[in-house]
Amino acid sequence: MGDFAFDAATRLNGDGPNFGAELPGEWGAELSVNGGFMLALLTQAMGRLAPFPDPIVASGLYLRPGAPGPAEIRTELIRAGRTTAFTQASLWRNGKEAVRATAAFTDLETAGDPSWPVFTGATAPALPPPEECVLMAPGTVRGISIADRFEYRYTEAPGWFSGKPSGNPAAEFYMRFRDGREPDMASLPLFVDAAAPAVLEVGVGRVTTIELTVHLRARPAPGWLSCRVHTRFLSDGYHEEDFEAWDSAGTLVAQSRQLALIVR
Amino acid sequence: MGDFAFDAATRLNGDGPNFGAELPGEWGAELSVNGGFMLALLTQAMGRLAPFPDPIVASGLYLRPGAPGPAEIRTELIRAGRTTAFTQASLWRNGKEAVRATAAFTDLETAGDPSWPVFTGATAPALPPPEECVLMAPGTVRGISIADRFEYRYTEAPGWFSGKPSGNPAAEFYMRFRDGREPDMASLPLFVDAAAPAVLEVGVGRVTTIELTVHLRARPAPGWLSCRVHTRFLSDGYHEEDFEAWDSAGTLVAQSRQLALIVR
Numbered sequence: 001m002g003d004f005a006f007d008a009a010t011r012l013n014g015d016g017p018n019f020g021a022e023l024p025g026e027w028g029a030e031l032s033v034n035g036g037f038m039l040a041l042l043t044q045a046m047g048r049l050a051p052f053p054d055p056i057v058a059s060g061l062y063l064r065p066g067a068p069g070p071a072e073i074r075t076e077l078i079r080a081g082r083t084t085a086f087t088q089a090s091l092w093r094n095g096k097e098a099v100r101a102t103a104a105f106t107d108l109e110t111a112g113d114p115s116w117p118v119f120t121g122a123t124a125p126a127l128p129p130p131e132e133c134v135l136m137a138p139g140t141v142r143g144i145s146i147a148d149r150f151e152y153r154y155t156e157a158p159g160w161f162s163g164k165p166s167g168n169p170a171a172e173f174y175m176r177f178r179d180g181r182e183p184d185m186a187s188l189p190l191f192v193d194a195a196a197p198a199v200l201e202v203g204v205g206r207v208t209t210i211e212l213t214v215h216l217r218a219r220p221a222p223g224w225l226s227c228r229v230h231t232r233f234l235s236d237g238y239h240e241e242d243f244e245a246w247d248s249a250g251t252l253v254a255q256s257r258q259l260a261l262i263v264r
Numbered sequence: 265m266g267d268f269a270f271d272a273a274t275r276l277n278g279d280g281p282n283f284g285a286e287l288p289g290e291w292g293a294e295l296s297v298n299g300g301f302m303l304a305l306l307t308q309a310m311g312r313l314a315p316f317p318d319p320i321v322a323s324g325l326y327l328r329p330g331a332p333g334p335a336e337i338r339t340e341l342i343r344a345g346r347t348t349a350f351t352q353a354s355l356w357r358n359g360k361e362a363v364r365a366t367a368a369f370t371d372l373e374t375a376g377d378p379s380w381p382v383f384t385g386a387t388a389p390a391l392p393p394p395e396e397c398v399l400m401a402p403g404t405v406r407g408i409s410i411a412d413r414f415e416y417r418y419t420e421a422p423g424w425f426s427g428k429p430s431g432n433p434a435a436e437f438y439m440r441f442r443d444g445r446e447p448d449m450a451s452l453p454l455f456v457d458a459a460a461p462a463v464l465e466v467g468v469g470r471v472t473t474i475e476l477t478v479h480l481r482a483r484p485a486p487g488w489l490s491c492r493v494h495t496r497f498l499s500d501g502y503h504e505e506d507f508e509a510w511d512s513a514g515t516l517v518a519q520s521r522q523l524a525l526i527v528r
Contacts, residue, residue, distance in 0.1 A: 056502070057475045057523045059323050061366050063343045063350050078364060079327045084474065086327050088364065100342060100352070102325050102364060104474050104523075112500020116526050117466050119433060119503075121496035169383060202381050210348065210368050211321045213477045215504055215523050217497060232385035233481060233516050236376020238320070239383075240479055240519060252497050255504060257521050259321045259368075259479050262380050 004181035005149060006190070010041050016048050017075045023093065025068040027190075029144045032065035035099075035209040035258075036193025037146070038091055042073060042101040043189050046087035049077040050105035056084075058103040058189050059213040066091065066098045078102075083111045108219065124246035125172035125226045127155060133174060136161075146194055151178050153224075160200035169198040170230035175245075176223070183220040183247070191225060192243040192256035198231040199239055199262070206263040207239075214256035223248030237262035268445035269413060270454070274305050280312050281339045287357065289332035291454075293408045296329035299363075299473040299522075300457025301410070302355055306337060306365040307453050310351035313341040314369035320348075322367040322453050323477040330355065330362045342366075347375045372483065388510035389436035389490045391419060397438060400425075410458055415442050417488075424464035433462040434494035439509075446486040447511070453478050455489060456507040456520035462495040463503055463526070470527040471503075478520035487512030501526035 009027055013020035027037045039060040047055060071093045078086040084106050091099040127133065133153035140161075141147040153174040159166035175195060176183070183191060192214050197207050226246040231239045238261055245254040273291055277284035291301045303324040311319060335357045342350040348370050355363040391397065397417035404425075405411040417438040423430035439459060440447070447455060456478050461471050490510040495503045502525055509518040 059325075059366070059475065059477065061323075061342075061350055061368065063345075078325075078361065081327075086325055086364070097342065100350070100366060102323070102366070102475075104325065108500075112502055113526065113528055114500055116468070116501040117498065119463075119466050119495065119498040121433070121494065169385070199383075202383055204380070211323065211366075211477070213323065213475070213521070215521075217499065217502065230385065231383065233519065234381065234383040235481070236372075236378055237380040238376055238481065255497065257477070257479075262377070264377055 004177065005179050006177060006181055006187055010044055012045055012073070019045050019073040021071045021073055023066055023068045023071045026145045027149060028146055031067055033068060034146050034190070034193060035060060035062055035212055036190040038066050038099050039101055039212060040187060040190040042089040042091055042099060043103050044186055045073045045075050046089045046103045047105065049075055050085040050087055051080050052085050052105040052107045054106055054108040054185055055103045055216055056106050057213065057215050058101060059211065060099050060101040061211050062099055062209050064096060064098045066093055069093065124250050125228050127172060127174060127226060130174050130224055138178070149178055150194060151176050152195060158196060158201065160196065165203045166201045169201045169234070171198060172228050174224045175227050176225060182222040183225055185216050185219055188216050188220065188245060188254040189214050191245055192254050193258065195227060195229060198229045198241055199234060202234065204262050207260045208263055210259045210261060212256060212258040214254055216254055218251050218253045220247040220253040221249040268441065269443050270441060270445055270451055274308055276309055276337070283309050283337040285335045285337055287330055287332045287335045290409045291413060292410055295331055297332060298410050298454070298457060299324060299326055299476055300454040302330050302363045303365055303476060304451060304454040306353040306355055306363060307367050308450055309337045309339050310353045310367045311369065313339055314349040314351055315344050316349050316369040316371045318370055318372045318449055318483070319367045319480055320370050321477065321479050322365060323475065324363050324365040325475050326363055326473050328360060328362045330357055333357065388514050389492050391436060391438060391490060394438050394488055402442065413442055414458060415440050416459060422460060422465065424460065429467045430465045433465045433498070435462060436492050438488045439491050440488050447484040447489055449480050449483055452480050452484065452509065452518040455509055456518050457522065459491060459493060462493045462505055463498060466498065468526050471524045472527055474523045474525060476520060476522040478518055480518055482515050482517045484511040484517040485513040
């Protein structure tokens with residue numbers, strides 16, 4: 001696992017319930033670590049306590065920006081039921097709490113009941129093959145180190161990228177780790193927060209996340225994730241951002257929503 | 265306030281940070297108290313600690329069903345920043361924790377920045393006037409006491425209600441408290457979970473909420489709430505439910521998503 005950047009960056013020290021970690025400078029924007037990265041880190045720590053493998057929902061409340069450097073993670077197993085376990089974790093940096101998170105874990109292979117009806121009211125983004133899409137080259141988004149950890153492929157370069165926002169805060173695109181690591185349940189909380197915010201397309205520059213909740217609906221198949229992001233309600237700087245990630249087999253694997261605020 | 269059923273049912277005893285409360289038998293389904301009701305109760309308790317009036321986001325993790333009877337609420341002010349405060353609360357019943365919740369509070373009159381662009385990518389449900397809609401009469405949904413606390417008005421009676429589910433897990437309808445109490449920030453976390461689950465329209469009987477997050481985007485104007493609910497991804501019994509509530513002035517006031525599971 002340690003051969004890939006994500007696994008090295010989310011390494012936990014200790015046996016729990018408290019862990020040490022090193023918040024990396026390479027997974028964020030300017031001086032703060034990405035919110036999805038920190039939620040993935042905390043979800044991994046909570047997973048050490050939970051008796052089930054799959055985090056089906058994880059939520060983070062962002063109290064302060066997380067600066068790179070040594071951090072402490074405190075975890076709690078709130079309840080382990082027959083099929084679902086509930087956990088909490090907090091991330092501390094320089095003696096101050098930066099993120100508080102909760103999660104529920106289950107075993108998706110056995111917890112669900114396949115006899116229930118299946119309903120899918122949406123389809124995966126209709127994108128041409130990745131090789132026909134536009135690659136965002138590493139280093140092209142100045143100051144946003146996390147953008148260099150992924151490959152993003154769009155049907156055409158986003159409007160914000162060329163200084164011509166489209167006015168429509170929505171996008172569909174492919175995404176994968178640049179170093180070849182495959183997506184999994186552990187990395188999905190990061191993926192859903194690691195692309196350009198949809199509101200860049202209405203001319204907004206920087207946003208800060210207040211709360212992020214991600215539903216992890218299935219273990220992703222290897223390969224590209226097809227992603228869809230949009231914001232529908234923006235007022236006084238507050239806005240929600242909804243994100244879907246579909247795996248290469250056409251299954252919805254993650255669905256997230258965050259409440260965010262435009263930075264003045 | 266105490267003249268209305270919701271205010272009487274959410275009365276807190278004590279000065280905090282711990283409170284006593286009485287979980288009511290009239291705000292639930294069969295033997296368990298409604299999840300949105302419990303989140304509203306906890307959000308009210310967290311509001312006692314927060315130095316800002318408006319809960320902009322509240323999340324609940326449902327550990328156990330909440331049975332009617334005496335309960336204890338424990339609250340924590342995690343952080344009070346310059347414009348946003350973060351809180352946590354837990355609900356205890358018979359010595360066992362039933363719900364863990366977090367919330368962020370601000371002052372919506374001063375925290376936002378009206379100079380940012382406004383974007384609205386959706387409109388309120390297009391419903392005929394309430395008096396032209398079908399009223400769901402009290403007592404018509406057997407065993408679901410919470411349905412008697414509200415008036416729901418649909419353009420036509422829902423399919424599930426007459427035993428003929430439409431197959432489409434979506435609905436638009438009006439909603440208000442039956443006793444004339446107006447909607448407000450305190451009651452919105454309840455409203456978003458107090459209508460019939462969208463999945464009743466695919467033939468599902470009972471669901472249980474694992475996690476519920478509600479964004480409270482504006483203080484509602486008096487009058488009916490226009491609501492929209494839908495589920496898009498249902499597999500192995502797991503599903504999300506998205507809910508929007510719009511006030512009588514046409515403003516989106518609440519947007520929620522829950523992860524729920526069909527009860528076997």
